[in-house]
Amino acid sequence: MSYWILLTVFAFLLGAVIGSFLNVCIHRLPLGESIVFPASRCPACGTKIRPWDNIPLLSFLLLRGKCRACKAAISFRYPLVELLNGLLALALFLKFGPTATFFVLLVFCSALVAITFIDLDHQLIPDVISLPGIVVGFAASFFLPWLGWLNSLIGILLGGGSLLAVAYLYQLLTKKEGMGGGDIKLLAMMGAFLGWRAVPFIIFAGSLVGSIIGVTLMLAQKKDGKLAIPFGPFLAFGAILYIFYGRQLIHWYLNIGFR
Structure with a gap:
């Protein structure tokens, strides 16, 4: 003991x-x-x-x-x-x-902490963290049976591709840039470390919490809807939530939906 x-x-x-x-x-x-x-x-x-x-x-x-x-x-x-x-x-x-999982996820979560505070201060997600993070996450997948290299690779493609598609569609419809490339690379890194199944959960959880906080701040500050809020910290929250409670929350949601 x-x-x-x-x-x-x-x-x-x-x-x-x-x-x-x-x-x-x-x-x-x-x-x-x-x-x-x-x-x-x-x-x-x-x-x-x-x-x-x-x-x-x-x-x-x-x-x-x-x-x-x-x-x-x-x-x-x-x-x-x-x-x-x-x-x-x-x-x-x-x-x-x-276990190896502990050390790999500690590296991942530590990177998320750094990204969160940098994004809050500068609305910037440094490539020097996210791009090597993609490589490290994919390399680690060969040593983590629960992840696997194919799961990690699909996670990278789905994570980066999904936000890239959203950013392109938003820019096409509004003629404005609504999402930075840093968020796209960050979600690709998350997919590398956690696999493709984590990506939809992270996007949903990050968007939900971000929307709640964004609307609250706009109401408190009486803004006109143009308040710029970095998305990286909310994605980081979604990723950490998935690590600890993702499967339980998904199971609970599916059980609620099919009752």
Whole structure:
């Protein structure tokens, strides 16, 4: 029992450490900067962050949310990303245990966390995450019996192709671009990691939640329907929902429909 507890703690800490790296990606990738060099620095004063001031979650608490050198406030998003990724890693471990599936889906979900925050800030989904993600997801399918390479390949084609068709049809009817290429590549990556059966669920769940939040924001801000909301975070929500509850929700929906 104690061994299992140690593994669960390790899973959370692993996710939090990866979350610390994701903070670097979230900040630097939209700026076109290297995620390796230079070492982490305070964005306010440029002071290099010491290793003991860069411990996920703990350092933020010990420093009381301020830079040691200049006392500038540290964005609360940093510990939020670390905590979120740690909790995702813990949930994945509790569901899948110490298996290849756990590690593959941890990579996938960590990429979704980075994409979500980048898209929220910049309405941008970096190709440097989604395109390699497609390759990694497809490569991993050869080692995951529940996925399989054909399922993954169809997922890539269906994921990217479905949104590409929607974007083309929207542009044809309205003469306006309604969906960025980043969303298309993101859904292709999701299909690579989760297979083609996940794609319709992700689109439905993402569209439903996005519509609810979009309408709520427009009513709250009294907008005229032209409020721009990134779709990537809602697709990410749909993908994570599918990982943990997708099959149960599909089974429940089908049972309701055929009663």
